[in-house]
Amino acid sequence: MAEAHAARRDRLRQLCAGAGQTAALVSRPANVRYLGGEAPEGSVLLLGAERGGPDILFAASPPGGLADDALRVHVLACPASDPAVAAAETAAADGAEILAVEEHHLTVARHRTLADTAPRLRLGDLGRGVEQLRLVKDEEEIGALRIAAEIADQALGELLESILVGRTERHLALELERRLVDHGADGAAFATSVATGPHAGLAGHRPTDRRVEEGDFLSVCLGATYRGYRSEIGRTFVIGTAPEEWQIELYDAVFAAQRAGREALLPGAACRDVDRAVRQALESAGHGADLPALTGHGVGLENDEDPQLAPSAMGKLDACVPVTVEPGVHLPGRGGVRIDDTLVVRPEADGGPELLTITTKELLAL
């Protein structure tokens, strides 16, 4: 992986050189990790102008397993000081003229401190340059996502085999998170959501002490982090022997919308068109109101990456971009349905989108 990280830094270097920037300071943790392999808390990465580095990671504590020869690591003598300030001082001492920083991550106060620290250095904006590089994943990244998805599938599968009635949302969520770790996850990719009865179908529902009851919809959304990469899966079940008519209808509508979204995932497809496919399917089933702002998003080192699948989204999908497709409908007082998969965009010639989260989407009565 050391070579992959060095190649990523060279791509960013080219981007900066094209914009006339002689050095770059990367501070957003996922971006530091993407370019350097690791991101100890608060660390920043300084990219010099010359190809091949040496680039420098400024950290308050030594990283655990950096084995990247092209990357120098500077551990601060005083851990309480800001690594970004040390990086700016180094860039100035090295004769950099324009230091590109991540204005969408640095706070106004920190930016001012950098400007005061090295007054001769002009601060430019790196923008979302690293996020752009992160959009298309290499096969090693997709491999990590595949394992992260498999872990989430396993944790969910085991839960479905256990007795659910009478248990609280909180306990089910904690049990899922324990199972993620049991199966080799670094941890949960985000706070596990378990929603029962009237809560079911709510996006991002925080588990409560409500207990699972017969007849409930139960919706679950979880994900695993594996080597930093985050999967996401959401499923909805019915508790009891047979779902009611309205539950079947609602489930079918959300399922059809989610399938429409999945089928629209192709290289070259506009993100807003994928979103529209989901929305139109739900609208034609009479559930057009109260749709969420997003019907899907990229995943990778963060859980909510670019691209966004939303009505106002710009841009098109590329091959090897992992995204979620996750429509949901919530009927106040009654509950609802969410179905959420992680997929990788692939050309039709390769069989179309690759589904990473393979737990069944049949409506199971548990």
Add this chain to the structure above:
Amino acid sequence: MAEAHAARRDRLRQLCAGAGQTAALVSRPANVRYLGGEAPEGSVLLLGAERGGPDILFAASPPGGLADDALRVHVLACPASDPAVAAAETAAADGAEILAVEEHHLTVARHRTLADTAPRLRLGDLGRGVEQLRLVKDEEEIGALRIAAEIADQALGELLESILVGRTERHLALELERRLVDHGADGAAFATSVATGPHAGLAGHRPTDRRVEEGDFLSVCLGATYRGYRSEIGRTFVIGTAPEEWQIELYDAVFAAQRAGREALLPGAACRDVDRAVRQALESAGHGADLPALTGHGVGLENDEDPQLAPSAMGKLDACVPVTVEPGVHLPGRGGVRIDDTLVVRPEADGGPELLTITTKELLAL
């Protein structure tokens, strides 16, 4: 609590008026919660110049239980838009001249968007005004911290009664977090740290698959969140029947340093003097090198609040300020000891510092 929140907002309003600022935009989540009682994800609070409000919470989704009449809630029609932009537009439309923002929280990019949105509005800096207000806690806040500490004590106490040898750090950490929730916590206050053998004593150690062995030091650091308030407790134990000589000596040194810190907690004491008391005790025991940057910090709605107990810390302690005292020593390859309490600074006339985390600090052999 509605009245308490309104009173806090009035104190901040006075602060702003004194600085010539006619409105304030609070964006840091813990600050929004402190002033408004709740902080739905991404929400911001707009404080108008007039005493008694109405102040406005701008949120992408409706808050759960706001029952604060003096606070208007504006839920954005388009959840994808930035609540801060909507707040700045409102402030401009209301004729505000200078809008104070939290420059230590807003990113450069977001700040620029606000400036572009309302070009006639001058943006000022609120600085850490709300953090300053948050330093001294009222009795309701201390009550929540007391319960948060009690929950952590209970979770830790139960763990000590179970069999530990052969279990991994990861599983012990997950079990502690489950017990926190069992005892009524909203969740863990921070990632629970369980460190065995050579890991013991490392600050912020992330649990691994290492199993507890006979003769190990075992150090544990955990905390509960209760109504938003976060406790912190750290203890170190020995696994097996009798600790070795070096373990007893190291434990006694850290214990003495931690006690020195606790005893230095009095209203009017300089934060750096409390830190120095801890360091001097460790230095006199021959453990002066490799001390952590902080020997303690404030707790409240966040886990790492002001004040800091550090050599360069400015300022003095006040009564009703909750802090941790948490020295640790780690001997590479052998392990180490950390002891961490949450206490509230109280005058000597009231009996001195109030210890919230009451689990014994005797060296237990488990």
